[in-house]
Structure formats: C-alpha cells, structure tokens
Amino acid sequence: MTHLNAGHLRCEYQENPLGIDVLNPRLSWRLFSDRRGARQTAYRIIAAPSADDVTAERNLIWDSGRVESDQSIHVVYAGERLRSRQRVFWRVQVWDETGSLAVGPIAWWEMGLLRRTDWSASWIGATLVGGRWTTIPAPLLRRSFTLDAPIVQARLYITASGLYECTINGQRVGEDVFTPGWTDYRQRVQYQVYDVTGLVRTGENAIGVILGDGWYCGHVAWSGRQQYGDRPKLLAQLVVTLANGKTQTIVSNRSWRYAFGPILESDILHGESYDARLEIPGWDTPDFDDSSWQPVELFTAPDIALVAMRGPTVRRHEELRPITPPTAFHSHQTTRWVFDLGQNMVGRVRLRVRGPAGVTVTIRHAEMLNPDGTIYTANLRSARATDHYTLRGDSDGEVWEPRFTFHGFRYVELSGYPGVPDMEAVTGIVIHSATPPTGEFSCSDPLINQLQHNIVWGQKGNFLEVPTDCPQRDERLGWTGDAQVFIRTAAFNMHVAPFFTKWIRDLEDAQSPEGAYPPVAPLAGIGGLTDGGPAWADAGIICPWTIYLCYGDTRLLEEHYPSMQRFVEYLERSSRDFIRCYEEYPGFRGFGDWLALDGSGRTDGGTAKDLIGTAFFAHSARLLSRIAAIIGRSRDATRYRRLFERVRQAFITRFVTGAGRVTGETQTGYVLALHFDLLPPELRPAAADALARDILARGVHLSTGFVGTPYLPHVLTSVGRLDLAYALLLQQTWPSWLYPVTQGATTIWERWDGWTHDRGFQDPGMNSFNHYAYGAIGEWLYATVAGIDVDPECPGYRHLVLRPRPGGGLTSARAALDTMYGRAVSDWHIDGDRFVWTIVVPPNTTATAYVPAVEGTIVQESGRPAEESEGVTLVQRDEETAVYRVASGNYTFVAERVG
Numbered sequence: 001m002t003h004l005n006a007g008h009l010r011c012e013y014q015e016n017p018l019g020i021d022v023l024n025p026r027l028s029w030r031l032f033s034d035r036r037g038a039r040q041t042a043y044r045i046i047a048a049p050s051a052d053d054v055t056a057e058r059n060l061i062w063d064s065g066r067v068e069s070d071q072s073i074h075v076v077y078a079g080e081r082l083r084s085r086q087r088v089f090w091r092v093q094v095w096d097e098t099g100s101l102a103v104g105p106i107a108w109w110e111m112g113l114l115r116r117t118d119w120s121a122s123w124i125g126a127t128l129v130g131g132r133w134t135t136i137p138a139p140l141l142r143r144s145f146t147l148d149a150p151i152v153q154a155r156l157y158i159t160a161s162g163l164y165e166c167t168i169n170g171q172r173v174g175e176d177v178f179t180p181g182w183t184d185y186r187q188r189v190q191y192q193v194y195d196v197t198g199l200v201r202t203g204e205n206a207i208g209v210i211l212g213d214g215w216y217c218g219h220v221a222w223s224g225r226q227q228y229g230d231r232p233k234l235l236a237q238l239v240v241t242l243a244n245g246k247t248q249t250i251v252s253n254r255s256w257r258y259a260f261g262p263i264l265e266s267d268i269l270h271g272e273s274y275d276a277r278l279e280i281p282g283w284d285t286p287d288f289d290d291s292s293w294q295p296v297e298l299f300t301a302p303d304i305a306l307v308a309m310r311g312p313t314v315r316r317h318e319e320l321r322p323i324t325p326p327t328a329f330h331s332h333q334t335t336r337w338v339f340d341l342g343q344n345m346v347g348r349v350r351l352r353v354r355g356p357a358g359v360t361v362t363i364r365h366a367e368m369l370n371p372d373g374t375i376y377t378a379n380l381r382s383a384r385a386t387d388h389y390t391l392r393g394d395s396d397g398e399v400w401e402p403r404f405t406f407h408g409f410r411y412v413e414l415s416g417y418p419g420v421p422d423m424e425a426v427t428g429i430v431i432h433s434a435t436p437p438t439g440e441f442s443c444s445d446p447l448i449n450q451l452q453h454n455i456v457w458g459q460k461g462n463f464l465e466v467p468t469d470c471p472q473r474d475e476r477l478g479w480t481g482d483a484q485v486f487i488r489t490a491a492f493n494m495h496v497a498p499f500f501t502k503w504i505r506d507l508e509d510a511q512s513p514e515g516a517y518p519p520v521a522p523l524a525g526i527g528g529l530t531d532g533g534p535a536w537a538d539a540g541i542i543c544p545w546t547i548y549l550c551y552g553d554t555r556l557l558e559e560h561y562p563s564m565q566r567f568v569e570y571l572e573r574s575s576r577d578f579i580r581c582y583e584e585y586p587g588f589r590g591f592g593d594w595l596a597l598d599g600s601g602r603t604d605g606g607t608a609k610d611l612i613g614t615a616f617f618a619h620s621a622r623l624l625s626r627i628a629a630i631i632g633r634s635r636d637a638t639r640y641r642r643l644f645e646r647v648r649q650a651f652i653t654r655f656v657t658g659a660g661r662v663t664g665e666t667q668t669g670y671v672l673a674l675h676f677d678l679l680p681p682e683l684r685p686a687a688a689d690a691l692a693r694d695i696l697a698r699g700v701h702l703s704t705g706f707v708g709t710p711y712l713p714h715v716l717t718s719v720g721r722l723d724l725a726y727a728l729l730l731q732q733t734w735p736s737w738l739y740p741v742t743q744g745a746t747t748i749w750e751r752w753d754g755w756t757h758d759r760g761f762q763d764p765g766m767n768s769f770n771h772y773a774y775g776a777i778g779e780w781l782y783a784t785v786a787g788i789d790v791d792p793e794c795p796g797y798r799h800l801v802l803r804p805r806p807g808g809g810l811t812s813a814r815a816a817l818d819t820m821y822g823r824a825v826s827d828w829h830i831d832g833d834r835f836v837w838t839i840v841v842p843p844n845t846t847a848t849a850y851v852p853a854v855e856g857t858i859v860q861e862s863g864r865p866a867e868e869s870e871g872v873t874l875v876q877r878d879e880e881t882a883v884y885r886v887a888s889g890n891y892t893f894v895a896e897r898v899g
C-alpha cells in the first residue's frame, strides 16, 4: 500500500504549455502524502510522442532511468533534440523513503516555431498611420480559405506589432487580451500559439483579426504615440493537419483585405471610441463579400527576435458590480451618473444600455471623488481614460466592453445615457496577467486584513503584462525600483515566476551598452535616461535573485549572469573610490529615497544619494558573489565578495562615525546600513538605537520612502525591536500603512499623504491611488507575523523557515503559501496562556520551526512532548524559542507556561 501520489506536473512552470521555445525545458511535479516525513528518494521520467506510447513505454524520446535523487522541481529534459511544433508527452514515477512507487498522470508540452524559416507568413496591415498625437481607427483584416479534407488538428501561430484579437469563423480564438504583450519591439516580439482545431472545418472558413495600437504605436506614458512604429501590423500562420496526411498553411500575406469598422479610436491611456452603427456583420465569416475592402499593405519583416511567450498572458478575471445605485449630477446639458464599484480596480467597464441609434454614452473613470461627489480625475494627468459608445439602437438593448484599453478606477461616470441607468448598466471587468494566487494572509486585526487586501489589489492592478507603477495616469511604466521593492511580496501573493522570467528579459533588453539598467523596462516613454540609479537599476540583480529564492530557479541566474556582471562592472567603473553617485558624479544620481517625507518637501527624500548609491552597490556586489557561487563560478564569487568588502569599507569610512551614527541620521540611512550589513558589528547596537530614537521622536512614525520602507520592519525585527516594528505597522496616523486604510483605501497609495483629512489631495502631478511600492510590507506580514519564510541555502522552500513572531497585541495570524512543492501553512493563535500553532510542511520538504516559548514553557505537539513526536527533532532551546527540525507533514504545536 502506498500513501504517495505524484501530480501537478509542470513544464517551464506551466501546465501543458502550448508553444514554448525552450530547447531543454524543466519539469516539475509534486508529491502528495499525508504521512509525516514523506519524501522522494528517486524518480524516473519518460517522454514519448503520444500518451499511448508513454503508457506502453515505447518509442521513448527520453527515459531518464531511475535517478536516485530528491529533486522534484526543475529537472532538465535531456532527451532527443526537440523540433518545431513537436508535442511531447511525459510522465514521472516517484519512489519515496519507504520504497513505495507512485506514478503520475501524463502531461505534455508542445514546441512553438523554433526557426525563423518556420514562418512563411508576412507582416501585413492597413494604410492609416495617424501621428504622434493623432489616433487612428482599428483596422479589421480578413481572408477566407478552404480546407480540402477532414481536419486532424489546427494551430494558430500569431503575433502583432500592436495588439490583435483574432476570430475564426466568427469565433474568438482563446481568452487572452492585450496579446502579444509588451516587449521592446525594436528587439523582440512574442508570439502566441492556440489550438484552434475546434474552430476550423472542412470546406469554407474565414479568419479575421482586429488590430489595436497598444504599446507599439499607441500613447506610452507622456511621450505620445508611435514610440516603436507607425501603425499596427499582423503576423499570423494557421497550420492545419488534415486527415489525408497533408498540411495546409494559411498565412498573413497579400491575399488579405482590410476595412475600418466600429472602433474609431483605441488607446491604452486615452480609451476607446466605438460606433456600433459601423459594425460590419459577418465580416469574419466565410460567406462575407469583401470585394469592397482594400488589399492589405505588406511590410518587410523587422529584424527582431520572434519568441514564444515565457510569461502568462493577460486575462479578464472577476467582475465587480456597483455597491450602491448611481448618484446623479444634473446640469442644463446632461446628467452625469456616478457609480461606485467599491474597489479601486484595473480593467474596464461592460456597459448595458438601451436607446436610439446614434446616441453616445461617455464613460469616464476615476479612483477618487471630489468633496462634492463628482469624479476626481486631476491625477490622471493627460490620460483621458474615457470610452465612448454610440448605440446601434437595438430594441432589446446593447452590451459593450472595449477591447484594447484599460483604466484604473473605482468610480465610473456615465453621461449621455438614455434614460435612467440601473445597477446593471455598469460592470467592472478586472484585468491582469494570469498569475495564479498562491498566498493567503490574515490575522486578528481587521485593519491589517484590509491592508493585505489592498496589497493584493495593488498587485492585480499593476501586474498587467509588466510590473507597472500605476494603472491610471499617463505613465503605467515598468519602473524597476518599484518592481524590485515589491517582488518578494508579489511572490507570496501570486505565482510570479513566469511573469518575472519574461520581465527580467525585458530588463536585460533594456540594459545600456555601458551595463546600466534603466529606470523602466521595457525602455520607453521616459526620454533618454538609461541608468535608473541606486535601487532602481539594482532591480537587475535583486529580481533574478528573488525568483531564485522563491522558486529555486538557477537557470534564470545562469541566463542573466553575464548581464548582471556587466552591471556590477559598470558600477565599479562609474563609482569613485567605491562611492556610487558621489556628489560630483556627472551622470544620474538616482531618485533618492523616493517619496520619503523627510526631504523638506522634495520627492527624493532626505537621505543622501551617495549613501543610497554606495549601500546598493555593496548589496548588488554581495548578491552577485552569492549568485556566482551558486552557479559554480567560484573565482567570480571570491572577486565580488572582495568587491563587497571594499565597498563596505568605503561606506564605513565615508558615512559612519565611530559612535555608530550614519551620515544624515535618516531612518533610511540606518535601515540600509543595518539591512545590508554595512556596519562593523560593534556599531550595530548604536545604529539600531539611533533608528529607534528617530522613530519614537516622530511619535512612532516612519519617515522612509520607496527605498527604506520595505526593509524597515525587517531591520527592527532583526535588531530586537519587534515591538517598534509592530507599533509602526499598527500606527493609524500618517505616515503609516494603516492611515489610508482608515480613510477607506482599497489599494495601496503612491504617497503616504496622497490624501489627508487636513490637507486633502496631494499634488495631482503625481498622486496615484494604486501603486504597489509601499505594499512591500506584505513580505513582513507573511514571513514574520505569520511566519513562512525561505531558507536561502535551500531555495524554493525546499527547506522552510517557519518562525512566527507574535506581537502588537495580535491574537492570531495565518498564512498559507502554494510553494513549488505544495501548500505550506503557518497558523497560530493565542488562547489564554497557550500558543497554539498549526503548520503544514509540504511533502519532500523539511522545515525549521521556531516555537515562541519562553523559559518555563512546555511545548507539545499533537498532545505529546514535542521532541518525542514523530517527525520532530529538537535543535535548540533558548530563553525565547524552542527550535525544531520538522519533516514534511501536518503538526500542531502547543506552547504553554507551566506553574
């Protein structure tokens, strides 16, 4: 009898991926067992051209043989060389420590088009180009085609410069939106692959594509349109395998025709205008007569990489309904109806309306309301964020949702609405990258639970194709600093490894020839700045490192290692005596401690830029040294370790007094010095005291910005001031995490004082109410309050550090996390004198469990002395904690004071 199961098969993080271009994909699986200590001792993987072949173990293209190993994630395929379009079926067999065998289900992956010559399609489009500030209608492209025999299978390989939405015989292909995604189109574009076997048929067929401007030629940030090219273009290749053994390929080429239809304008920042009277019924079906349409234009293929997707696509997710009936604002000309969806969200509105043909309903979007209840749009800057729908006049009503735009909003204003809209008139469609939820956090304090909710919604709203800063104004860029501070929190809330795998490549694409990483990736919309400066550019090291920690991904480190080296060498060259961004540095000295409130009104805070620069130089050098060691470059590891020591010494000499004071005496200065281990050990207590004093002197308030805030609670915890970390967390007056919560925020704000009860709105020139950076506190909630953390020596949660640190008067906290190995849980509550803690350690992992137990406390597990319990070994006991090594399984520890 075996209690072991194997399942959850993944290839390159994905379930049965269709269209990958990784030649030696990595395979992962999970073990399922209730038994304590369940772990893998050996595996065998077989792969074959069909599921039947796998079952019968014949025609194998790979048989790993039995491998004595506990590795169950990222096992590299080492079979026959993979070809374009090949589908591979695979299965894993797993042996556990009792010798039991489990056989997993059969999974597959399918290769995309690996060589340029696999593409016979041409780039096509329409004639209109518009201008830098002038938009164009969205062209419809189509052709009919005949399939001569019954169909076995059909695949669509498709991409665009711009955005596409494809239909075959009038039916939508897939559910993705904003495809093919955002990359630096001057260097690379992604294609998608769809199984369209069910959409094509023997005989006459039609394929239709609507092209949108998207990031390629629509407005990006405040820099106008046509950042990459002048108009949208399509590349599509439909490959149909017929029952007669032949393959028929339909490609985008000269034979297609185009026309303009109902989408008069569609722009990510400005919105979409749709005139339903201009719809062309049946345009994407075979019977349609397109003789009045224009032949498409043909374009030479751009000399860029055509790559399969690595990250998730963007999808439509949940739907939000108004929470109250709309409020009406009447003026002599029109009535404006304002709806409240109850949640600051990102996506768009589905409109329901009934009225005469030719009536136009205008939809505006806003995150906040003015004091008079009208919508507040000043913070959108130049983004119009307005959709228009002109009715066809259907007697039973019309439903419309825009295609190629998204907005950041909680409030929706309708004007021009015929009659009185009811609650059904508006539905919010939430849109973001398909990063499945992996984490849950909750505790006994409802305000902190709301904070966690706000962090998650900030992530949803800003993980749309790339990690952006904001989703509403004329910006929405992949700010590297923001991504770097939030990535760890993001990796708790959702499965973000593929999302960052893709974006880290964008970051490398954006690296300057000198080796600098930019402030935004993809690099667009911000003019010529190529060095993001301290804490922004360093995302190029911190992000791959964090994905390694959370998902055990060493390949990502290997792939980007040369780029990371170029960056650190750039820092060496551009610093002076190891001081980065020294005062006279001629280049960009960085954004400072962005939006900290200790800078006398300046947005870059009060912490010196050379201090921040040198601290991050040290940090990046040290991380690179660790990365080098992990991927087997021990000489480099030594070299970068020495570099770290030198930068550290320069930091001490330049910024630290003999009494442990850090120049400038800002909280962020102390936080960086302590967190990056830049101080002589004997000076740490003095520095920690100075930090604590400053917090207290401000009435238990932080003064940190984007750079210092994420590390602040960790630093306080590590220097023995958990009490202060909790006090800051629970602080309700601004600046604090909970102040916006007490003001009804449903997302994280860009600024501590985005709105205050005494001053109202901050400068509308930069005041987003959906900005995840300060949401980086989420990591501390999971890792310290609830107590689930990684062990850097055993990344990917192969060994978990379970260490809840109760405090702040909380009586319970719980976190759950879907790791690569399965679900981990840490769930504690205080019950009188008892600390009750339930943990789940996934199969094939181990954990170190720290039970808070002061001297004189006895610790039991499932009703017996913990150290006698199965799967539990006492490692250490001190005045505060009992530390156990724990095998996989479920446990309940109870610590109770005796006497």
Ligand code: RAM
Pocket: 469, 475, 479, 480, 481, 482, 591, 594, 750, 771
């Ligand atoms: C603003 C945003 C963004 C930040 C940059 C420096 O555009 O606040 O989040 O990274 O400035």
